[in-house]
Amino acid sequence: MEHSHTAKILPPLALLSAIALTALRVFHLRNFFDSDGMLPAQSSVLLITVLACAGFFLVLTLFCLRLNRLPGTEACFPQWGVWAFPKFVAAALLLAGTVLLLQNQTRMEAVWKYRITLVGALSAPAMVWTICSPRRGKSIFPARLLPALFTVAALIFRFRTWSHDPLVIHITPALLAWVCCAMETMLLSGFPLGAGHRRSSVLFGLSAGIFTCMTMADYLLGQKTDIGEALTLLGLAVWCTSAALELLQFRVQNELPASAEMQQAEGDTAPTTEPLPN
Numbered sequence: 001m002e003h004s005h006t007a008k009i010l011p012p013l014a015l016l017s018a019i020a021l022t023a024l025r026v027f028h029l030r031n032f033f034d035s036d037g038m039l040p041a042q043s044s045v046l047l048i049t050v051l052a053c054a055g056f057f058l059v060l061t062l063f064c065l066r067l068n069r070l071p072g073t074e075a076c077f078p079q080w081g082v083w084a085f086p087k088f089v090a091a092a093l094l095l096a097g098t099v100l101l102l103q104n105q106t107r108m109e110a111v112w113k114y115r116i117t118l119v120g121a122l123s124a125p126a127m128v129w130t131i132c133s134p135r136r137g138k139s140i141f142p143a144r145l146l147p148a149l150f151t152v153a154a155l156i157f158r159f160r161t162w163s164h165d166p167l168v169i170h171i172t173p174a175l176l177a178w179v180c181c182a183m184e185t186m187l188l189s190g191f192p193l194g195a196g197h198r199r200s201s202v203l204f205g206l207s208a209g210i211f212t213c214m215t216m217a218d219y220l221l222g223q224k225t226d227i228g229e230a231l232t233l234l235g236l237a238v239w240c241t242s243a244a245l246e247l248l249q250f251r252v253q254n255e256l257p258a259s260a261e262m263q264q265a266e267g268d269t270a271p272t273t274e275p276l277p278n
Helices: 002-031 045-064 084-103 111-132 137-162 172-188 198-220 227-247 258-269
Strands: none
Touching: 002 045, 002 198, 045 172, 045 198, 084 111, 084 227, 111 137, 111 227, 137 172, 137 227, 172 198, 172 227, 198 227
């Protein structure tokens, strides 16, 4: 029952973290950045942002350490159900974002960047296949792996571009969001093989949603304008957060090891004997 109690705390805690960090980002963008997007000399905005993000991530980590630590399988994610809808939304957002990026030929700096984005577009139907596939387990491992390959490759490419930015504060929320999305998609690829990490998947899935909300403040306030980039990240974040929330469900958190389930079943079916009369 301890796992279930912790699982109930994490969603509102993650929501509170997303609201707080997004509000902090909006406050900084409106009050500290000038019209050219620069900060005053000796500004502490970066330090405050990093400490706030690290603090919320640490709190989430402490709670996630109290979750069920059994190896996760694809059975943790039901084929259909309430979480199918946000997953379809995530795939649609990712497809729309990558298509917009593919159409923006002027920013295609190299052929391999085009190929990475194309893998992202193909990741959307792969996501849908993990929901609709009649077969579970190892057979859907390739569909789980494709979004992971795209996210890691896209993160590497974007980091090369971000490294030319003179202000780290410009890229901090997006960098954290992409890192968490990359970690989550890689972790999810282990579930079809029976080697999923439930606690880490909850941590990075929720964190992906939190830092993506923080990043969206830049688009809402006009600091960033690339809609394709925003939709791509948003789609990945919805996918990762949905997976994390699924892993917090009662049946997943209260699952027992196979040996314990067998002992419990034997105890329930064992015949009761009455003492013989004297």
